[in-house]
Amino acid sequence: MNFNKLVRISLASLCITVLLAPSLANAQDKEKKRLQAAGIVLDDFGKMKESIPSSLLKVTEGIIIVPKLINAGFVVGGKRGRGIAMVKREDGSWSNPVFVTLTGGSVGLQAGIQSVELVLVFKHSSSITAIKKSSFTLGGDLSIAAGPIGRNSTANTDYKLDAEVYSYSRSKGLFAGISLNGASLEFDTAADALFYGKGMGPAEIFASQGDPDDAVTKIKACLTSLK
Incomplete structure (x- = not known):
């Protein structure tokens, strides 16, 4: 290869790198915004009097936060949202977040569009870590139920907590017939790679130490304060 051709190739590679750099930064910024939005949702839930009962939080080993689940349709509906998943470690601390997506469809009496802030509470961390590269269906692979309400309600002490x-x-907006049964959860590996770098799969992220972003620190603090 002659010198001039080598120079042209080097310049072309440099141009591509320069052009892709803003796109990569913008993509990473989107994931940071998702983390920030998840932190706000969790903080708001923590301030609500009628929120997740302490009796459930004591046995919680995993959580998924979807800041914006869009649910829309007319007779035939669909839902999609992007969020984060975290699991509780053996020492009681919370892991770094893995990015997830939730999608699903439904048929029935429904009309309109709705934006929902969603929090899914898992009794066992293995239910989240077992997703791996595939996905699972809520109401199918895992039992799901509307959570009991009342942070300090004595009525919740008798709640069976049989669901996983x-x-x-x-909710924000108008909708009738919202349901999570049949919705599919899967890891967003593309988002993980953008935020953490290639080679960091869900298992490595859950096991990683240190907070990769200030938003993650805030989320962990919120989870610790939810008692």
């Missing part, structure tokens, strides 16, 4: 996953949501 409990859902909590706050």
